[in-house]
Amino acid sequence: MSLDAATIRRVANLARLRVEDDEVPRLQAELNGILGWIEQLQAVDTTGVEAMSGGGDAILPLRPDVVTDGGQAEAVLANAPDRAGVFFAVPKVVE
Amino acid sequence: MEATHFSLAGALSALEEGLISAVELTEAHLKAIEAVNPQINAFITVTAEAALAAARAADDRRAQGEAGPLNGIPLAIKDLFCTQGVRTTAGSRILGDFVPPYESTVTKNLLRDGAVFLGKANLDEFAMGSSNETSAFGGVQNPWRRRDNQGVALVPGGSSGGSAAAVAARLALGATATDTGGSIRQPAAFCGIVGIKPTYGRCSRWGIVAFASSLDQAGPIARTVEDSAILLRSMAGHDPKDSTSAEREVPDFAAACHRSVKGLRIGVPAEYRLDAMPAEIQALWDQGIAWLKAEGARIVPISLPHTKYALPTYYIVAPAEASSNLARYDGVRFGMRVPGEDLKDLYERTRAAGFGAEVKRRIMIGTYVLSAGYYDAYYVKAQQVRALIRRDFETAFADCDAILTPSTPSAAFASGDKQDDPIAMYLNDVFTVTANLSGLPAMSIPAGLDAQGLPLGLQVIGRGFDEETVFTVGAAIERAAGFSALPQVMA
Structure with missing residues (x-):
């Protein structure tokens, strides 16, 4: 399977990465190279094999449903590129 | 003896005996960094004043009889660990001047035990790379040079290239590092030092900038097996x-370094014998087998049949997890922002300007394999093959107690050598990536030099949560190898 230029643009859009037109051919070649190499997995018989999820064998623990942290607006906002009061500021979203 | 040439264990004894103070030890390392770092670029940030203040506090604690297990030991911290009040970059432009308001659990544990942080070590951007060439803060030079061409700069390996180069060049007694596909073991092998990736779950990932959450694991880099055990x-x-x-007790790993390998069964996997492998690597592997045999271990041939599928599996799982972990870098809450016409344009411009080429490549691959219509064919398939790789190890460990392999398929290569060929770069991790996929502990130990005088490592893989056997076998190899060569660039 080979990715065309339109698919590269679609994936870049999904990933929220701006891709200039002149970058498309290079990305297309690189991604197709990598995906072609990955394709060899299709040769493995995985019938009936349960997919592994996560890196360990531990069952995820539960903890009491109580507040453990909070009231740290200034620490949370300390690295914000832009803020308005105790909120993150972004360009106008709704007209 | 130069203060920077102590082993970590040796420095602890010297501090305890009052032969040196923590301030003197820290000053010596800061001086070494000043002299050598401009050449090798192992540190992104040096925190000299904070280090000296921490060293003074350590000396006070020792005077009051309150010295912790690492009291006064100067360390380098990979710049992937969030450090409260100290800029943390992950080697990326997109984190800008991010200053974490919190401390990662691993670094908090080290501070609890009295360690002194010298600064933040360079790395591949978001820990994605095997050469440290993808760092937005410039590459790191390997302190080792080829015998026949001292002028050529070699890579230190990656992604923990700054950690490994700093420890090898005597700029720190040890370092923290992380390993997602080989990022502790491969740079340790390239720089002639020791690195262990413990079992998945052994070290907390809290406060470590995430790359691929089911594979990421923190571990130490140090100059001896015992030093890495202490860390x-x-x-x-x-x-x-x-x-x-x-939720497991943490054993005394250093004690395991002094046990005998007599009677241990050491597995040697047939599938790690690659066709294109340099003869020197094969010879070193054979030598390692002979050393362990001479110490009374029993060598057992084993089979790990799905080994050849490990790298392609990794290059689905890791980018998939990376693409979702890196979605948080949106130019809104922290890090850099590039203004846009609207919010989506702001996201896209920020991410295009903030991420480097390799990170973008992996985000694109990850987004694609997780996208509607391809999820089963790629992601689920890869997680199934991953289960088979893990099963291979479970089967093998019925017949052996630890597994011996080479750490890397080559010694350190020159800067720029593999930058234009992503797959050639990925192949660096062919021997290390299986331990990440299966969550097992694995260590690289310097075991010899190639014809160019460059270090080569042997890898020991253990059962889950059996780092102790890995330390026992690693220490036996260290004793047998008597690796005493020193890098050309050194404080």
Whole structure:
């Protein structure tokens, strides 16, 4: 399977990465190279094999449903590129 | 003896005996960094004043009889660990001047035990790379040089290239590092030092900038097996803030370094014998087998049949997890922002300007394999093959107690050598990536030099949560190898 230029643009859009037109051919070649190499997995018989999820064998623990942290607006906002009061500021979203 | 040439264990004894103070030890390392770092670029940030203040506090604690297990030991911290009040970059432009308001659990554990942080070590951007060439803060030079061409700069390996180069060049007694596909072991092998990736869940991932959450694991880099054991004991331990952190006692890993390998069964996997492998690597592997045999271990041929599928599996799982972990870099809450016409344009411009080429490549691959219509064919398939790789190890460990392999398929290569060929770069991790996929502990030990005088490592893989056997076997190899060569660039 080979990715065309339109698919590269679609994936870049999904990933929220701006891709200039002149970058498309290079990305297309690189991604197709990598995906072609990955394709060899299709040769493995995985019938009936349960997919592994996560890196360990531990069952995820539960903890009491109580507040453990909070009231740290200034620490949370300390690295914000832009803020308005105790909120993150972004360009106008709704007209 | 130069203060920077102590082993970590040796420095602890010297501090305890009053032969040196923590301030003197820290000053010596800061001086070494000043002299050598401009050449090798192992540190992104040096925190000299804070280090000296921490060293003074350590000397005070020792005077009051309150010295912790790492009291006064100067360390380098990979710039992937969040450090409260100290800029943390992950080697990326997109984090800008991010200053974490919190401390990662691993570094907090080290501070609890009295360690002194010299600064933040360089790395591949978001820990994605095997050469440290993808760092937005410039590459790191390997302190080792080829015998026949001292002028050529070699890569230190990656992604923990700054950690490995700093420890090899005597700029720190040890370092923290992380390993997602080989990022502790491969740079340790390239720089002639020791690195261990413990079992998944042994060290908390809380406060470590995430790359691929089911594979990422923190571990130490140091110059001896015992030093890495001392560091790992402090770094490890259960943490309720990481749901995958294991609720297990942390053993005395250093004690395991002094046990005998007599009677241990050492597995040698047939599938790690690659066609294109340099003869020197094969010879070193054979030598390692002979050393362990001479110490009374029994060598057992084993089979890990799905080995050849490990790298392609990794290059689905890791980018998939990376693409979702890196979605948080949106130019809104922290890090850099590039203004846009609207919010989406702001996201896209920020991410295009903030991420480097390799990170973008992996985000694109990850987004694609997780996208509608391809999820089963790629992601689920890869997680199934991953289960088979793990099963291979479970089967093999019925017949052996540890597995011996080479650490890397080559010695350190020259800067720029593999930058234009992503797959050739990825192949660096062919021997290391299986331990990440299966969550097992694995260590690289310097075991010899190639014809160019460059270090080569042997890898020991153990059962889950059996780092102790890995330390026992690693220490036996270290004793047998008597690796005493020193890098050309050194403080």
